[in-house]
Amino acid sequence: MxxxxxxxxxxxxxxxxxxxxxxxxxxxxxxxxxxxxxxxxxxxxxxxxxxxxxxxxxxxxxxxxxxxAEARGRGARRPEISGPMSGPVSGHDVTRERIVRAAIEIADTAGLSEVTMRGLAERLGMATMSLYRHISGKDDLVLLMVDTAMEDFPLPADQPPGWRAALETTARLQWAAYRRHPWLAGATSLMRPLPSAGLIKHTDWVMAALADTRLDATAKMHLQILVYSYVQGIAANLELERRARAATGLTDEEWLSGQENRMRALSESGHYPAFAQLIHELGDFDLDLDRLFEFGLGPLLDGLARLID
CATH class of the missing domain: 1.10.10.10 (Winged helix-like DNA-binding domain superfamily/Winged helix DNA-binding domain)
Structure with a gap:
C-alpha cells in the first residue's frame, strides 16, 4: 500500500x-x-x-x-512560567523592579491573565503576602508593568521638527513596545485609560508637536486618540493570536488551512462575486502585521495633514 x-x-x-x-x-x-x-x-x-x-x-x-521539540518531547526554548527565578529569596531582597520584570516575563509568555500575585510570588520564591510590601495589588502591578514596558522604548530627548515626524516617531515606538509585549495592547482601553506615566509621555509628545497648529484642544485630543488607536488596534491581534494558538495548538496558517474548504465554498457560491474575484486575484496571501502597520501609517498621516496644514 x-x-x-x-x-x-x-x-x-x-x-x-x-x-x-x-x-x-x-x-x-x-x-x-x-x-x-x-x-x-x-x-x-x-x-x-x-x-x-x-x-x-x-x-x-x-x-x-x-x-x-526537544528529544524528551517538550518544546525547545519554551520559557517556564512557574517556579523560582533563581532560587528562594527573602522578601527584603526583592525589589519592586524585579517583581515588575518578573510579571512582565509571565505576561510576555502566557498573557496578562496569567499574572497573579500568587503565581508571581511562586516565581520569585517568596510568600504571597510579602509582595504586598512592594505592590498594593494587581491594578497597581499592571500600571507598573505598562510604565516599565513603555520605558523600554523611550522617546528621543529632542523632538524632531514638524508634527508629522513627531507623530510617526510616537507611533513607531508604540508599535515596537506592542511587538515586544503583546499583552500591552489589551492592558488599557480608550474609555477607561490607565493613569500611566509611560503612556502620558506620548500624549504630551503629540500635544507639543501640535501646539502651533490651527487645531483646537478637542481636535488635538481626537487626533492623538486616533493615532494611538491605529497602533493599538493592529497590535491587539498579536495577543489574540497568542491566545488562539495556546488554546488550539495551531498556528494561524494551520488554522486557516482548516477553513480552506468553507472559504472556497463561500467564494464559489455566487452570492459574493466581489469577494470571489478578490480571492482569485490574491492567490497565496499571507497577512503580516508589520507590513499592515507600515501600509496604513503613511496614508493615515497624509489624511491628518488635511486637517492640520
Missing amino acids: DTPPYARIAGDIKRRIADGRLRPGDRVPSTRQLARDWGVALATATKALALLAQEGVVVAEPRVGTVV
Missing part, C-alpha cells in the same frame, strides 16, 4: 531532524511552504504537522511557529 502524502511529508521532516538538518528549536516549514514544496493541499500539509505534533516531534511556539 502506498504511503499517504501526509505521512511522507512527516517522514521527510523526521529524517531531516535525524541527520541534523533540523535541530531542537529550529522552525519547521509552514503548512503553506510544505504545500508548495510537495504539491499537496494545505489540509494535507496540516495533517502532516498535526501527526508530528501528536508524536512529540514538533511543538507550536507562541509568536514563533512550529519548531522541532
Whole structure:
C-alpha cells in the first residue's frame, strides 16, 4: 500500500531532524511552504504537522511557529512560567523592579491573565503576602508593568521638527513596545485609560508637536486618540493570536488551512462575486502585521495633514 502524502511529508521532516538538518528549536516549514514544496493541499500539509505534533516531534511556539521539540518531547526554548527565578529569596531582597520584570516575563509568555500575585510570588520564591510590601495589588502591578514596558522604548530627548515626524516617531515606538509585549495592547482601553506615566509621555509628545497648529484642544485630543488607536488596534491581534494558538495548538496558517474548504465554498457560491474575484486575484496571501502597520501609517498621516496644514 502506498504511503499517504501526509505521512511522507512527516517522514521527510523526521529524517531531516535525524541527520541534523533540523535541530531542537529550529522552525519547521509552514503548512503553506510544505504545500508548495510537495504539491499537496494545505489540509494535507496540516495533517502532516498535526501527526508530528501528536508524536512529540514538533511543538507550536507562541509568536514563533512550529519548531522541532526537544528529544524528551517538550518544546525547545519554551520559557517556564512557574517556579523560582533563581532560587528562594527573602522578601527584603526583592525589589519592586524585579517583581515588575518578573510579571512582565509571565505576561510576555502566557498573557496578562496569567499574572497573579500568587503565581508571581511562586516565581520569585517568596510568600504571597510579602509582595504586598512592594505592590498594593494587581491594578497597581499592571500600571507598573505598562510604565516599565513603555520605558523600554523611550522617546528621543529632542523632538524632531514638524508634527508629522513627531507623530510617526510616537507611533513607531508604540508599535515596537506592542511587538515586544503583546499583552500591552489589551492592558488599557480608550474609555477607561490607565493613569500611566509611560503612556502620558506620548500624549504630551503629540500635544507639543501640535501646539502651533490651527487645531483646537478637542481636535488635538481626537487626533492623538486616533493615532494611538491605529497602533493599538493592529497590535491587539498579536495577543489574540497568542491566545488562539495556546488554546488550539495551531498556528494561524494551520488554522486557516482548516477553513480552506468553507472559504472556497463561500467564494464559489455566487452570492459574493466581489469577494470571489478578490480571492482569485490574491492567490497565496499571507497577512503580516508589520507590513499592515507600515501600509496604513503613511496614508493615515497624509489624511491628518488635511486637517492640520
